[in-house]
Amino acid sequence: MVDILHRVGIKSSVDAVYKALTTREGLAAWWTGNTQGDPGAGGALTFRFSVDGVEIGGFDMKVLELEPARSVLWQVVDGPAEWIGTRIRFDLQQSGEHAIVLFKHQGWKYPVEFMHHCSTKWAIYLMSLKSLVETGKGTPNPNDPHISGDGAD
Amino acid sequence: MVDILHRVGIKSSVDAVYKALTTREGLAAWWTGNTQGDPGAGGALTFRFSVDGVEIGGFDMKVLELEPARSVLWQVVDGPAEWIGTRIRFDLQQSGEHAIVLFKHQGWKYPVEFMHHCSTKWAIYLMSLKSLVETGKGTPNPNDPHISGDGAD
Numbered sequence: 001m002v003d004i005l006h007r008v009g010i011k012s013s014v015d016a017v018y019k020a021l022t023t024r025e026g027l028a029a030w031w032t033g034n035t036q037g038d039p040g041a042g043g044a045l046t047f048r049f050s051v052d053g054v055e056i057g058g059f060d061m062k063v064l065e066l067e068p069a070r071s072v073l074w075q076v077v078d079g080p081a082e083w084i085g086t087r088i089r090f091d092l093q094q095s096g097e098h099a100i101v102l103f104k105h106q107g108w109k110y111p112v113e114f115m116h117h118c119s120t121k122w123a124i125y126l127m128s129l130k131s132l133v134e135t136g137k138g139t140p141n142p143n144d145p146h147i148s149g150d151g152a153d
Numbered sequence: 154m155v156d157i158l159h160r161v162g163i164k165s166s167v168d169a170v171y172k173a174l175t176t177r178e179g180l181a182a183w184w185t186g187n188t189q190g191d192p193g194a195g196g197a198l199t200f201r202f203s204v205d206g207v208e209i210g211g212f213d214m215k216v217l218e219l220e221p222a223r224s225v226l227w228q229v230v231d232g233p234a235e236w237i238g239t240r241i242r243f244d245l246q247q248s249g250e251h252a253i254v255l256f257k258h259q260g261w262k263y264p265v266e267f268m269h270h271c272s273t274k275w276a277i278y279l280m281s282l283k284s285l286v287e288t289g290k291g292t293p294n295p296n297d298p299h300i301s302g303d304g305a306d
Contacts, residue, residue: 002156006276007269009302098302102269116160116255123159123276127300147283149162149251 004105004119008126009098012133014069017099021072030129030138041066049141157258157272162251165286167222170252174225183282183291194219202294
């Protein structure tokens with residue numbers, strides 16, 4: 001099992017970051033505009049992504065655990081084969097003026113090329129989360145930078 | 154052992170990317186302006202980073218292997234304790250109009266918080282490499298975005 005790991009410090013309260021991770025409006029403003037479902041504990045979330053106006057796929061998540069202002073844990077229940085069964089975890093901690101976000105996408109079976117891509121892409125989306133919370137404006141899909149060079153995103 | 158993995162597609166030839174990874178001028182234009190040493194096979198490279206005009210540290214690397222237009226492998230010989238002995242590898246492959254860069258920072262002993270930070274930061278520097286090669290302008294240190302929230306960078 002291999003994991004994708006990231007960390008960003010966001011000049012804000014942990015509460016503001018937690019809200020961006022646990023509301024449909026928040027998620028839609030940094031990850032993907034096409035976010036649907038229930039971000040509450042036990043809820044089901046669907047995230048869909050588009051490139052040039054064409055939907056290219058996405059992920060269905062179950063919200064496994066929520067600890068207000070502390071942590072968010074999702075399990076992937078549908079999407080690309082490599083993602084199914086993996087878990088995505090955000091741990092929050094206040095450090096002075098900054099909310100520190102420790103991010104983990106855990107449980108990849110193999111370090112495939114697609115995992116490399118997703119690692120880079122997660123970093124970019126976490127910078128979008130940081131921008132959203134600090135400035136009010138993120139760059140969620142379809143306004144995210146394309147990085148793959150193969151039309152995937 | 155745990156690894157940091159990333160992937161970017163750069164609209165260019167692999168030769169142009171290889172040049173940005175194996176010349177002092179190239180490295181200084183996407184990773185850190187304070188790049189010194191010999192980027193040739195067997196050479197020693199020093200990379201130093203500054204925040205607000207103050208040097209905060211850096212890394213000394215040995216160039217272990219170079220395969221023109223294919224791969225670059227460095228070993229960290231000095232720097233933060235967690236980095237010493239780790240290896241940084243860039244594998245290049247042409248895919249149509251894009252040079253695909255597979256990046257690995259291999260051999261971390263433990264998935265410490267600092268590793269999470271370095272993973273995010275590598276993604277940002279690889280986007281700087283992409284920007285340099287595609288547009289002629291990267292965002293090397295000290296012009297890189299600060300992401301840590303603790304003054305580290």
